[in-house]
Amino acid sequence: MVIRALVFDAYGTLYDVQSVRSLAIDLCGDKGEIITHLWRLKQLEYTWLRTLMRSYEDFWSVTRAALEFALSSVGIAPTSSLCDELMDGYLHLDLYAEAPQALESLRDHKLAILSNGSPRMLEALVRSAGIAERFTAVVSCDQVKRYKPEPACYALVEPALQISKQEVLFISSNGFDVAGAKRYGFQVAWIERTGDVPPPQDSQVGPAAFYRLIRGGAEQLGYQPDFRLKRLTDLAAVLSA
């Protein structure tokens, strides 16, 4: 099957959403770790639930609401100044360490991003990381006022890149996004970042391990990726095969 473009998910795939963890620990002390995980879990839930409820708010609003939920849940007042500082961290997430090299090795291919992030958030991300010029298009689901895995989101790629869905290799580390993209009709590579963690021995696991269990495994949603890779730098081998 010919691959004419590689389309990346952003949050969790190119950018490490856990890179707000140290900021959360700086600002919230011992509760920073659990806040980080609750924040991400709720952020995703709210994208799904608001799409289902026909009650769209952009990803900045959803991310802030999820942060307020997380802070309140652990007994910390979600003041404007605290939320502002943590939200600012979301505009400067770290790229995964291997991402610059992976993008460099793919420079001869057409590359794009398809993300839940609002246009402003995505612009800040790619500019902050100095990778804006790598991408033919940075596409935000905000255009359709819905979130992945709604088919309308994936359908934004074809007109943006002037190609058909069968020619797209979609790359995500998020299991639900892998299933949604495959259901839509893309070829899909799953970056399985949490694949090497051994299963727990009992139920005594902390929030970081529980988070990995919730978000790490292959989703049982009836759609499997075409490729299972450990890291973004494995993509070049897929393309040359």
Place this chain on the structure above:
Amino acid sequence: MVIRALVFDAYGTLYDVQSVRSLAIDLCGDKGEIITHLWRLKQLEYTWLRTLMRSYEDFWSVTRAALEFALSSVGIAPTSSLCDELMDGYLHLDLYAEAPQALESLRDHKLAILSNGSPRMLEALVRSAGIAERFTAVVSCDQVKRYKPEPACYALVEPALQISKQEVLFISSNGFDVAGAKRYGFQVAWIERTGDVPPPQDSQVGPAAFYRLIRGGAEQLGYQPDFRLKRLTDLAAVLSA
């Protein structure tokens, strides 16, 4: 506002989804606790994701897929016999202790259930608990092949009970369901079962506490319930007020 019918969510509101916990511990030992929580979290996620993906499977299938995910995640093979035994527990969930008395006190009102559960699952549940005759209607979202909080699910109530949405008091302990029902236009009572748990002191929380944090708080989805109650037996006072 006149209330002409009370419509209950089933799982988590009338029936304790955690009542599979002891079975899970019997069958899976030390990992039973974390399996119970992962199972419920994934069950809900899969209802949302399959609705978004336009890839409906009924609640029995979704519940089993979530169980397989949970078992696999913690390193237990999801064999047919193990899954069958655990799934059977889902047909015989315990009513919350206060539920029979609450339903008895509401016997002069029109009562119904609106649930994600498949018709077969709901029939088994209300029969097993001996409360079938309390309800004018037991409505399954399976009719519309979507899950809550999709508006099409809540819209099943009006034709089933021959009343308008403003005349419905919808009762749920699930925050997302409260938000979805309120967004749809029902009057809504939130049974806030986890309201008395103090927030954690740090990030050292186990799966049960983390589960309560994820699912327990008021969702930041822009819709608040009309009534916040501690238990089902508080409903009678709302109706006489």
